[in-house]
Amino acid sequence: xxxxxxxxxxxxxxxxxxxxxxxxxxxxxxxxxxxxxxxxxxxxxxxxxxxxxxxxxxxxxxxxxxxxxxxxxxxxxxxxxxxxxxxxxxxxxxxxxxxxxxxxxxxxxxxxxxxxxxxxxxxxxxxxxxxxx
Numbered sequence: 610x611x612x613x614x615x616x617x618x619x620x621x622x623x624x625x626x627x628x629x630x631x632x633x634x635x636x637x638x639x640x641x642x643x644x645x646x647x648x649x650x651x652x653x654x655x656x657x658x659x660x661x662x663x664x665x666x667x668x669x670x671x672x673x674x675x676x677x678x679x680x681x682x683x684x685x686x687x688x689x690x691x692x693x694x695x696x697x698x699x700x701x702x703x704x705x706x707x708x709x710x711x712x713x714x715x716x717x718x719x720x721x722x723x724x725x726x727x728x729x730x731x732x733x734x735x736x737x738x739x740x741x742x
Contacts, residue, residue, distance in 0.1 A: 614730060626712070633707045637700060639684065642668055644704070647686055648695050651701045657691040667742070708725045 627641065634644055646664045649655070653661055657678075665674040681687040686697035686742060693701070716724065 614734075619734075625715075629708050629711045630704075633704045637704065639681070639686070639700075640677070643681050643684075643686075644672065646674075646677045646681055647697055647701055648705075650681075650691060651698065654692065660691045661732070670693060718730070 621708065630641060630644065634641065639647070641726070645667050649663050649667065650660055653663070654660075661674045661678060664677065668674065668677075678691060681697070682689055682691075686694055686700060688694060
């Protein structure tokens with residue numbers, strides 16, 4: 610009998626994904642929260658205020674968003690206006706490629722329908738939990 614989706618399984622999957630990211634980020638000196646900020650800046654440029662709001666939502670906290678963004682500015686990965694610098698683009702591409710290879714191998718052979726179902730269920734659960742929080 611296959612296990613049913615539950616918080617333990619979700620947590621284990623999240624921890625496994627985070628370990629891959631942590632290994633890729635270790636030599637860069639940026640944190641997971643800064644990585645999330647950089648990824649948002651690269652994939653959905655929103656300007657300084659929009660990026661801070663989106664990051665606060667992604668981190669589920671308003672307080673540290675500006676601190677994490679400031680760290681990326683200090684590291685030369687974002688401009689003062691929170692646009693991505695060439696160094697930020699290069700770092701993003703390098704980390705995304707490294708983690709992408711590992712994740713692709715982990716997901717290889719899983720039917721697309723199963724991945725779509727898993728994504729749908731996780732989106733539903735996240736939305737319901739967000740509504741409660």
